Amino acid sequence: MDYFARIDNVVASILKAAVTVLGLFISFAMVGGIIFRALLGVQVFGLEELVLMAAMWLYMLGAALASRERSHLSADFFQAFTDNEVLHDIMRLIATTLSVVMAVFFVTWSYSLFSWGVEKGQVTPVFSIPQYIAQGSLLVASILLLLYALRDLIHDVRKLSRKAATQ
Numbered sequence: 446m447d448y449f450a451r452i453d454n455v456v457a458s459i460l461k462a463a464v465t466v467l468g469l470f471i472s473f474a475m476v477g478g479i480i481f482r483a484l485l486g487v488q489v490f491g492l493e494e495l496v497l498m499a500a501m502w503l504y505m506l507g508a509a510l511a512s513r514e515r516s517h518l519s520a521d522f523f524q525a526f527t528d529n530e531v532l533h534d535i536m537r538l539i540a541t542t543l544s545v546v547m548a549v550f551f552v553t554w555s556y557s558l559f560s561w562g563v564e565k566g567q568v569t570p571v572f573s574i575p576q577y578i579a580q581g582s583l584l585v586a587s588i589l590l591l592l593y594a595l596r597d598l599i600h601d602v603r604k605l606s607r608k609a610a611t612q
Contacts (some may be wrong), residue, residue, distance in 0.1 A: 454514070455587075460510050467503040471496055491571030501579045505586030512593040524576075531608055545598050548591035550567040553581040 451530030474496050480488045569576065 457510070457513060460506050460513075462591075464503060464506050464510065467499045467506070470502060471499050474499070491569075494569040494571055494574065498574065498579045502582040505582040506566065509586045509589035509593070512590050515597065531605075534601065535606045538598075538605055541594060541598045541601050544594040545591070548587060548594045551587035552584070552591050555580070555587045559584045 471585040474492055478489050478492045478496075481489050505573070559577055559580045565576075567576040568574060
């Protein structure tokens with residue numbers, strides 16, 4: 446298990462670095478675009494497509510990080526109705542199972558979109574960047590979401606099994 450933890454830490458470090466770099470790029474590109482356009486009267490062609498590509502990757506990698514840390518949005522309203530920890534664990538297991546199922550669909554759909562983008566060969570108008578680069582962010586994020594959902598499912602099953610064994 447230590448091997449998986451090390452891989453996870455390396456992936457997390459890469460994701461955090463990428464999110465930081467992309468966030469900085471988007472911020473400076475937007476400010477630069479405003480300065481060039483408003484103050485200098487110069488149009489910066491292609492900046493929007495670079496920002497859009499970066500924003501797609503930023504959002505998707507951020508979602509993967511949130512999934513890794515289990516800090517993504519969740520509706521844990523069930524805890525307000527009961528204090529039964531076993532019931533909470535069962536509901537968490539059900540929610541995680543549904544997340545795994547949905548993640549499988551997301552991987553399938555994003556792969557279809559990505560392969561369609563490669564097949565069609567669409568490019569951006571200014572820099573001729575292949576559209577599948579932006580579409581690839583959906584595929585990478587959905588694969589990471591699936592892996593983290595599977596990790597959470599294993600964790601939830603183990604937690605519930607341990608509680609069942611002690612009762």
